[in-house]
Amino acid sequence: MNLEYFIAKRLHGATSYKSSASTTIIKIAIIAIAIGMITMLIAIATGLGLQKKIREKVAAFSGDMLVSNFDGNNSEETVNPVPLYQDFYPDFEAVPEVTHVQAVATRAGIIRTATDFEGVLVKGLGADYDWDRIDDYLIEGRFPVLTGDLNTEMIISSYLANRLGFTLGDKVIVYFIDDNSDRPRPLRLDIVGIYESGYQEFDKAYLMADIRHIQRINRWKDYEVGAFEVFIDDFDKVEEVNNYVYKNSGSFLRSITVIQRNHNIFEWVKLFDFNIALIIAIMIIVAGINMIVALLVLILERTRMIGILKALGSSDYSVRKIFIYNAMYLIGMGLFWGNLIGLGLVFAQQYFGIITLNPETYYVKVAPVYINLGHILLLNVSVFVLCLLMLLIPSYIITKISPVKSIRFE
Structure with missing residues (x-):
């Protein structure tokens, strides 16, 4: 143990401060660092958690990217079919980052009840649909059976069910406009499950049933579908992988990412990064200012000690190290308590869901948190x-x- 470290250790001992004022200032500096650390940990955990949850939710219901025809239609309804027989289906071997491909189709319709009516989108799904991705959002009943003979089973969102007065087991008639007929074409479906994603744009419009209903209503062949939803292993690479998917999808097909399809949502999500950076910058500045004040107070109170050390031959660098060591200790104390309390609050939110949010604004009911050891260490x-x-x-x-002056300093 060198002399500078020994003296620094004595400085932050119980008897090292001359006045209650200096003790208070130093405590405030430690508290400021602790509060700043708590705030930054919560901001990072909740900001990244909300980003991750929203991205996962939007992608779970619409795929990381969508491969469809160049039909010039930017609506959610399928216009021109795509042959099911593609080189990339069911396994996209040309792009190893792709983990799953599933065929879907959508058709706009109207649900009419005795007292109300509602425009909906019927999303047709096939036997290849990965229900595991939306399993957490099923709140009642079960998923429809999409294998074997065609049935009338479907799932509906809790939003539509509550709005139209439907419950599990009810029969629903969806009317579709037929361009070749003056009368709409009805389709009777039975509710076997109710889901709630919290993703309002989806919940307000979609019900999900067998894709063969859409093929029949659209007069498609049994090998024709609306589009292909593609999932990848790393969402952060979605733009890069989408380029490879597009190049390997065929000259008559296009590929667009979920970010392009939901531009407003993802632009809003990007704002979280700015908010997190702003909070971190403010907290570091506040903590730094408090530490500067605490260090100046220490130097002022130890002016005589500084003079004695210099008179004994200590260099300016050696004396500065004494106070830097002491400042490092104070910063470490602030970080310790900040991490202890901050991570405690974050874990409490993760396991108990204390803070709730409005799903119409934030797309989730409970504020999600994302804990990453690398982020914590870097912070x-x-x-x-x-x-x-x-x-x-x-x-x-x-x-x-x-x-000379400092030794006589009072």
């Missing part, structure tokens, strides 16, 4: 280093202290 190191760098300038005051 701690960054805060420690930046606060320490901010203290180098005020510690330079030590070099201006004269041994």
Whole structure:
């Protein structure tokens, strides 16, 4: 243990402070770092958690990317069919990042009851549909059976069920406009399940049934579908992988990402990154300022000690190290308590869902959190280093202290 470290250790001992005022300022500095750390941990965990949850939810119901015809139609309804027999279906071997491909089709219709009516989109699904991706959102009943003989089973959102007064087991008649007839074509479906995604754009419009109903209503062949939903292993690479998917999908097909299809949602989600960065910057500045004040108070109270050390032959650099070591200790104390309390609150939210949100605004009912050890370590190191760098300038005051004057300093 060197001399500077030993003296620094004595500085933050119980008897090292001359006045209650300096003790209070130092405690405030530690509390400021702790509060800043708590705020940053919560901001990062909830911000990234909300981003991740929204992306997962939107992609679960619409795929990471959609491969369809160049039909010039930007609506959700399928216009021109795509042959089911494609080189990339059912296994997209040309793009290893693709984990699953499923065929879908959509058709706009109207549900009419005795007192109300509602425009809906019937999403047709095949036997290849991956129900595991939306399993967490099924709140009643079960998923429809899509294998074997064609049946009338379907699932509907809780939003539509509540709005139209439907419950599990009810029969629903959906009317479709037929361009070749003056009368709409009815389709009777039975509710076997009710889902609630919290993704209002989907819940307000979609009900899901067998794709063969859409093929029959559209007068398609049994090998024709509306589009292909493609899922990949890493959402962060969706733009890059989409280029490969497009190149390997055939010259008559296009591929668009879920980000392009839901531009407004993902632009809003991107704002979280700015908010997180702003909070981190403000908290680091506040913590740094408090540490600067605490360090200046320590230097002021230890002016005589500084003069004695210089008179005994200590260099300015050695004396500065004493106070830097002490500042490192104070920063470490603040980080310790900040991590302890901050991570405690984050884990409490993860397991108990204390904070709830309005799903119409945030697409989720409970504020999600995302805990990443790498992010936590990087944040701690960054805060420690930046606060320490901010203290180098005020510690330079030590070099201006004269041994003769400081020894007589009261």
